[in-house]
Amino acid sequence: MSTLNIFPSLSIPSQRKAEADYYARWLGELAVTALKDEASLTPKPGLVDLHHNGSHQDMNIELMYNSAESLRSTFIQMAQSSYSNSANQSLREQLAWIGRQGEQHMLEVTKGVNTHRGAIWALGLLTGATSLWIAESDHLSADVSSLDTISATQIADIAGTIARYTDRYAPNSGSHGTHVKHQYGAGGAKDEAEHGFPHVIDIGLPALQQARQHGIAECSARLDSLLSIIAVLPDTCILYRGGKQALVQTQERASAILAQGGTSTNKGWQALLAFDQWMVKHHFSPGGSADLLAATLYIDSILTGITHMSYTESFSKTTGGRM
Ligand SMILES: CC(C)(COP(=O)(O)OP(=O)(O)OC[C@H]1O[C@@H](n2cnc3c(N)ncnc32)[C@H](O[C@H]2O[C@H](COP(=O)(O)OP(=O)(O)OP(=O)(O)O)[C@@H](O)[C@H]2O)[C@@H]1O)[C@@H](O)C(=O)NCCC(=O)NCCS
Numbered sequence: 001m002s003t004l005n006i007f008p009s010l011s012i013p014s015q016r017k018a019e020a021d022y023y024a025r026w027l028g029e030l031a032v033t034a035l036k037d038e039a040s041l042t043p044k045p046g047l048v049d050l051h052h053n054g055s056h057q058d059m060n061i062e063l064m065y066n067s068a069e070s071l072r073s074t075f076i077q078m079a080q081s082s083y084s085n086s087a088n089q090s091l092r093e094q095l096a097w098i099g100r101q102g103e104q105h106m107l108e109v110t111k112g113v114n115t116h117r118g119a120i121w122a123l124g125l126l127t128g129a130t131s132l133w134i135a136e137s138d139h140l141s142a143d144v145s146s147l148d149t150i151s152a153t154q155i156a157d158i159a160g161t162i163a164r165y166t167d168r169y170a171p172n173s174g175s176h177g178t179h180v181k182h183q184y185g186a187g188g189a190k191d192e193a194e195h196g197f198p199h200v201i202d203i204g205l206p207a208l209q210q211a212r213q214h215g216i217a218e219c220s221a222r223l224d225s226l227l228s229i230i231a232v233l234p235d236t237c238i239l240y241r242g243g244k245q246a247l248v249q250t251q252e253r254a255s256a257i258l259a260q261g262g263t264s265t266n267k268g269w270q271a272l273l274a275f276d277q278w279m280v281k282h283h284f285s286p287g288g289s290a291d292l293l294a295a296t297l298y299i300d301s302i303l304t305g306i307t308h309m310s311y312t313e314s315f316s317k318t319t320g321g322r323m
């Protein structure tokens with residue numbers, strides 16, 4: 001993949017540039033890990049997982065992993081580009097440029113299959129926003145207990161601010177999302193980002209954290225988080241394939257499993273398996289919800305991992321304190 005020559009990196013002093021590269025590599029790694037963790041979570045309703053290809057003829061787990069790996073450099077570039085930058089028109093268009101290059105690269109790797117378009121959008125904005133947030137503040141030296149949902153909200157708000165600038169070079173895509181927008185008035189991925197990722201911050205993340213607090217095993221905690229998102233998200237993937245009724249039925253089924261106590265209960269687990277079969281039978285797939293689960297896992301990894309990764313700390317460890 002070609003590298004961008006529009007980064008303002010030459011004007012960043014070398015220490016600052018080293019920090020930017022350091023954090024960008026870390027954030028890129030977290031984003032790729034989040035995508036692979038989403039893909040491997042099993043069993044997911046209608047989605048590709050370790051057991052099957054869900055409602056997708058053209059995808060499998062190998063393809064999802066390869067697609068995720070292919071996006072590492074995209075996320076790194078987005079984070080590099082955002083460090084020492086501000087949430088403004090220019091950054092929006094730099095990220096869009098990198099995002100479109102990333103989409104091209106993904107499509108080359110997957111031979112034309114749209115595995116992660118929505119994820120490039122969501123995680124691209126969030127990696128960029130995290131990088132900017134790190135650069136602007138002293139969060140990394142903060143006590144871990146203060147890195148809570150406030151930090152998550154701040155990062156998602158920055159992502160929302162960037163998303164609200166218009167990308168003047170966006171082509172008229174004629175995507176499924178555009179089609180669904182006209183037919184049902186659903187805002188889709190763009191709306192989600194512009195509002196600061198409410199389905200990540202107010203739904204997916206609290207569901208994940210609450211499940212863990214109740215001692216629920218990590219796999220079930222993540223599945224419950226996914227179901228919480230499916231239960232309320234206007235997912236354009238479901239709307240495109242099955243219309244409004246499919247979306248309502250899908251949401252009701254996800255809510256019913258949560259009302260039964262979630263996937264950690266025997267009843268909930270059986271209901272999840274039945275839900276998966278029903279989705280596959282009807283060829284429905286909650287692709288947007290899967291992307292937002294990946295975004296949730298990414299934000300979660302920032303909150304839980306951030307103190308391990310202070311640049312200064314890590315740098316002084318490797319150099320014996322000599323800066
Ligand atoms: C601004 C864009 C988001 C424009 O994209 P688009 O007009 O296509 O908008 P949406 O359809 O709304 O969203 C795109 C993808 O986002 C996922 N998604 C769906 N609903 C939501 C939602 N409510 N909230 C968040 N995310 C959502 C979804 O992606 C997943 O599904 C993909 C498979 O989808 P698709 O190909 O449509 O469906 P299939 O049924 O599988 O197709 P067939 O097999 O039947 O043919 C998969 O990729 C998942 O990721 C939506 O598809 C943005 O994309 C954009 O402008 N990009 C340009 C560059 C840019 O700005 N980059 C970002 C810079 S940070």
Ligand SMILES: Nc1ncnc2[nH]cnc12
Nearest residue numbers: 039047048115287290291
């Ligand atoms: N696991 C998955 N299966 C199908 N589409 C997806 N889009 C994002 N993650 C997905």
